[in-house]
Amino acid sequence: MTPFSCPSTGRTYALTTAAAVIALAGCSSPEVDRADPAAASPQPRVLFQADGPDHILIAVGDLDGSETSYPLADLPGGHQMNPDWSPDGSQIVFAVNDGTRDDLWVSGADGSAPHLLLDCAGACRYLDDPSWSPDGASIVYSRTVARGRTGHGSLEEVDVATGEVSVILAPRVRTFTAGARWSPDGSRIVFESVHKAGPGVEAEVDGVSLRIADREARRAGPALTEPDLFAATADWSPDGTTIVYSALAQPDAGNPDLFVIPAAGGEPRQVTTLADAGGYAVEPTWRADSTRIVFSGKLPGAFEEGVLLTVSADGSAVEELGASTIVGRHPRVEPGA
Template sequence: MPHSTPIPETDLIVTRAVDGNPDMYIVDTVTGAVGDRITTDAPGSQYPTLSPDRGSIVYLQGGDKNALHMMAADGSGDRPLLAADADFCPSPQRPAWNPADPTEIAVACRGGDEGNRLVLIGVDGTLRSTINTGLRSFDDPTYSPDGKTLAFWGTQDEGAQGGALYVQPANGSGTPKQITTPGAKANDTDPIWSVDGSSIIFRRATEDGGGGQSAQILQIKADGSGLTPVTDGTAFDQDPTASPDGKQIAFLSNRINAAGNNDAQVWVINLDGTGLRQVGIGKPGNAAGAPEWGRR
């Protein structure tokens, strides 16, 4: 597995499109500075997931066809994670890395003869097991800190891009338990566990009467109680990622940025909703994929 010196806990990784070219960069969340570019001439947006020790990255490479890649945290050793003939996952989605077992990755796979599947794979790219969710559409798996539970969004609507949030044992021993009810004109996606495992942070998109959409970052306890807002819901906020100390999140948003436009950028906020600030100010380009600060 490609591995390098772990990136500092104050740094995050995000895809930035500069002159229309999307590549992953390291961003310092303290100074807001955009640092090293760690991919070159990528064909589309990337969705990175850091290893538990922050020294390796597995990421979803977008483009004409989705592909999973693995590389060291400094960008070296980039290679496909799955073999070309790995027909158990014809169209992989955003991966999650098991914090309790650094050799295991969860990913939702779409298409193929067996339809949508939630699979556990090794870092060597081999299939370990398949989890039956009983749902027609699902995505965005995320491991609890102890590695025992997966959260994801799901629905019985074929081809949906969001639904309600569910939790399910990571060993597949139980059925999914629904923990959110977004409503008729809303859907939930992008779940991540809090660092202490007590709650799940996620994005809820809501359609207004005129067909427009906004999205808010919310937090809910893992048992489905105690729904609380993190962002104000005045823009389209999505893809939250928690800081390693659990006190803040970074997220993607089209809210008015420092340049005075709605280009997507990465923002940081305290979990209590205070201290909102943009990172990457003054650098060319815009954010073009989900940031990764802590692990999924």
């Protein structure tokens, strides 16, 4: 695994150079602008996580890179990670990692009224990768619990209004979930099924496959991808027919690229080929018109890593997201943009 010097971001599960790249977005420390993102230009925005002066911060930026703000720069508690918009774009959910545990928080998109949604206490170790349901009523996330030396991973959802928690996929010992995302109709959830070599919370990971869980049936379907390709960070196309994700092109590849696969299963199609020339592509998300995909990565020959990039759905025209470079991870384009 490639070493890196950024502050710890909680749970990581890297076996390959590709997974180490996913954990790294560059270690620059921008000056924090606490301006209200709603006061910026009216063009569509992107939500992402960025490196602040002391820890990782939630950032909101214009898609052209002209304006970026850090609406929760004054929130204490640790690294702010894995943000997602509410369906109407008025709120965001994110994880806060204090170096030991991940809690889930909600705030206004402008950073107003931040409050704890779920407290990871007791045997809990991680509440991670939150994703807001299309109807705005609930948030799906992954939970990891330590019982003695054994880790138990489950997929759960929390009612935003009441805080009531329900289990979608029951805890398992040598498998945990990550990167959950709702289908556009809210009936299914694509997620990473992460297999560990042993039962410990921090046991080495030896494979990752994408699966789809049926929300009502509370069960997962067969693997969509091979575990030795370490598929991750999937997102649904706006019409719900296609899933984009990051993975290795073959098991011995050094870095990941983007792929799409029918949600019903089938043969994946490679979208980017950045890894062939020393770049990489991770954490993709669709634009609302289905013609373009936004992701974090590195262009071949470029110096900076963890830059927000965009590519046409057919794989053509890979370029930086805006006229100004935006360094960040885990992008989420504003709903409808």
